[in-house]
Amino acid sequence: MPAIAISGAGSGIGHTFLDHYSKDSNNTIYAIDVAWSDEVSDSKAAAKVTRYTTDSSSLPSVKKLAEALKGHPIDLFIHSAAVRGMVKELTEKSDDPADAETLDVMTAEVMQQTLLVNTMGSFLMIRALLPNLKAGKNPKCVIMGSRMGSIGANNNGGAYAYGPSKAGLNYIAKSLSIDVPEVIFTIIHPGKVDSRMTHVREDGAVDPEDAVTEMLPLIDGLSKKDSGKFYVREGEEIPW
Template sequence: MPTVLITGAASGLGLAFLQHYLSLPTPPTIIAVDRHELAPVNRAHYTKHILNVSSEQSLQDLAKELKHTPIDLVIHSAGIRGLVPSAVAAHPGDAPATESLEAMDVATMLRTFESNALGTFLVIRTLLPNLRLAAAPRVVVMSSRMGSLSYNTTGGGYAYRASKAALNAVVKSFSVDVPEIHFLLVHPGRVETRLVEWKEEGAISAEESVGDMVKLLEKGNEVESGRFVDRWGVDIGW
């Protein structure tokens, strides 16, 4: 029975992935990870862990618990949007105003990098021994088209854009340095994930996005390791 580890499993895309795998006729062994409490699940072969993905100590504790456990698939969806809290209070419902040049501050930049870029690096590095125990290990990371330099024609989004560009660089390096593991960066679309406190125009549900990404994952390693694609598998410019 394969083992799937999902980060950010308490909400948004992580929760939608968790619900998908739990709904399968024969669910895999599932390891759910989040910094918040996860809803109880009365299923065999399911465990949950509360931890901060940017905390090296928390991840070391997880590694001790998972020692000698092969992990076939890691779905890393934990992350934050990087909106300036004071700007959110002043401009509710206006995402561009909450991450603009005028609004951005050092604390928000650092917090977003810590969660999105450093957290991704630490999660993957921590789980490498477990992935190497699997026959055909894969790591799927939720990126964003906002991390694409070539796609950026509107500016703004300083913390989120920069942190996702850094995340892309981190995962690309893993794909080169650890060729025995398949890595994929996926833009899930504009999804209503509660990374912001309101629904953005044109946002789709997490369930719809995950439905498309699951079809992509079912293609196995058809998409080359280290690629940056949308939820249908179409390449996104770096």
């Protein structure tokens, strides 16, 4: 009976993964997020789904989650919790999210919060669940990353909070792949996806359902050789 944990399961890509894996009555699902909406409460299918309200940027909250899941093996952990890192006041003035994360407008407060959630919070969450993953069968930790966290692929500049937070997460995932060889750690860039991370639908964005559908074969086929790698959802490797 596969056991699957999904963070960021309250919306966007995480919620879409939750809907997919919930359709299999053989799955046990641990759904994790900082808040839950009515639509998530009503979306459970046949599988056993247990929800945990957890703030990944709070160590006491993460410790509470670890205690609740103590002794429960996890075969697959999809870490999808993240924030975009835009200056909120500016999102009301422009339909282009990039305008709210430029060199001139970025603030220390936005950078701090973005790094707290996307980098430190991810580290705390993954580390807390390592005992569960080590007890799982062929365990995988799949991290929703971003091409914007690739220094080698940075040709546009900007994204002064989100990019560094995801670049830091890339480093953490690579180190985990070395320090915890029992678990496969793979970062996947889901592409530009229409979710609640931005206030408008960006040009070229796809629906979460389409992005998840493309990622599923990649996730299913991950093996030890993919640990520490960084892929786009179609399977192409991304430079660090």
